Amino acid sequence: MSSPFLLPVLALAVCMVGAAEFMLAPMLAPLAAAFDTSPAHASGLVSAYALSYAAAAPLMGWLSDRAGRRKVLLAAMLLFAADSFALTLVPTLQAAMALRILGGLAAAATIPTVFALIAERIPPARQAGAMGGVMLGMTAGIAAGPAVSGLLAESWGWRAPFLWIAGCCLAAFGAGSWVIPRDLPPACMSMTKDPSINNAGDGILGLLLAKGAWNGSAVAGYVFAGEVLRIRYGLEVGAVGIAVSVFGLGLALGNMLAGQARRRYQREENILTFATVVVAGSMTLFLTAAIGLSVALGCLLTWGAALGIAAPASTALLAQRAGANKGKVLAVSESINNVAVLMLLPVAASASATYGVTPDAALLGGICMAGAIGSATVRRRQL
Structure with missing residues (x-):
């Protein structure tokens, strides 16, 4: 039986993905000043994250099927935290973009793994509701990410939003270590689809x-x-x-x-x-x-x-x-x-x-x- 705290922890994980993707919108000017470039060039940090996310998602999904949901999700949270913290230390825009690529990899591992985990642990009749609740975390991250990052950057500088993301990811990792269940064996995972659906692979x-x-x-x-x-x-x-x-x-x-x-x-x-x-x-x-x-x-x-x-x-x-x-x-x-x-x-x-x-x-x-x-x-x- 899954922990009652599983869905809130998964919601926090996807919230960080949503926030990290959109948090740079109000920060382009201070980032440009920090890296001695223009806001247009600083927007490459957004592109590096998004393109890495899109390109790596199939590989990360395959990895979670093979290596296990728990291992991949916890590793993604650690990588997200390390990437966000390292961004506050790099001296050049090129190095920052390279780190944003790693952040995109972590995001690509997080989203499919979270929803695959829900599909394996929640009965089919409750899956849409559970996924909607977790998606609410992503919606909150997308909506609140720019506002929170803008306030933090204005008050404490451009590094503060990245440190905020790193701290939240570490919190998700710590909580996830306790509540994310051990991986199901492959034979059990194959049995978790809705038995009312025939020819599951079709369509x-x-x-x-x-x-x-x-x-x-x-x-x-x-x-x-x-x-x-x-x-x-x-x-x-x-x-x-x-x-x-x-x-x-x-x-x-x-x-x-x-x-x-x-x-x-x-x-x-x-x-x-x-x-x-x-x-x-x-x-x-x-x-x-x-x-x-x-x-x-x-x-x-x-x-x-x-x-x-x-x-x-x-x-x-x-x-x-x-x-x-x-x-x-x-x-x-x-x-x-x-x-x-x-x-x-x-x-x-x-x-x-x-x-x-x-x-x-x-x-x-x-x-x-x-x-x-x-x-x-x-x-x-x-x-």
Whole structure:
């Protein structure tokens, strides 16, 4: 039986991944000054982390399937802590970027291992709720990371946020050493999929590609939400920031409702189909329709909430169908998601600059709906 503290510790681990990925947003100027470069060059620290994360995820997922979840996750927390601490000591931007690559490796090991561990230790009926609760930790890290890092850097200098991350990772390592269970033998791991799902390996590629489509387009669309609010409603920068935070609130709300959605709709396939259609519809309405500000904020909240429900449902479904290869499949999913966002952002930006927001929104909404249809099609083949 798993410790009642397991999920909070896993939430702390993924919170650090989310915070580390976005914490540099308010710190580019002090980092540029520290390394005697420009903010544009300092942004290479973000790229080094993200590209390392995307490229290494499949390898790290395979490693967690072979070496064991506990070993890989604890090693990742130690590497994260050591990397963050070492960043405060290096003298050059090049050395800092090399260390951020190591941080990306640690992140790539953490995310699939955490969710594979949940899939192996939590009964199938509770997996979506458990994953939603842990994803809430990542949502908190993404939302709070820039704010906390900005305050720490302003008060104590650019090194303080990295020391904060290092301390939290050490805390996660210490707590994880006590609560993360010993690794299951391979024979037991292969038995943890939902017995109601036949031919578990079938349809995984389709689900991965469909998730890349709906998740990538939803994230790419969110990047343009602030500009839409500014142009359409004449909001100032501060007001735009507050308005856009409604999406994060919706995302957190969706994470918390994931378990309730599983109990209501019974199967992850049903949740996924419904939630992704809602994502596509609310995103397209927000980006294209001439609606009042209150309705637009409602669309933004719905968009985030539906995405917050769809993500844990999709992760639980992939884990159930992956058999003994949960780490590998979930890691490939992470890579596909990141690649989809990296591909769609420049395409969407170009379409918006050339043809305006409406055709751009139609493109992203169409891709999102195609992903939703793809998920439903895979579902029908499995029933």
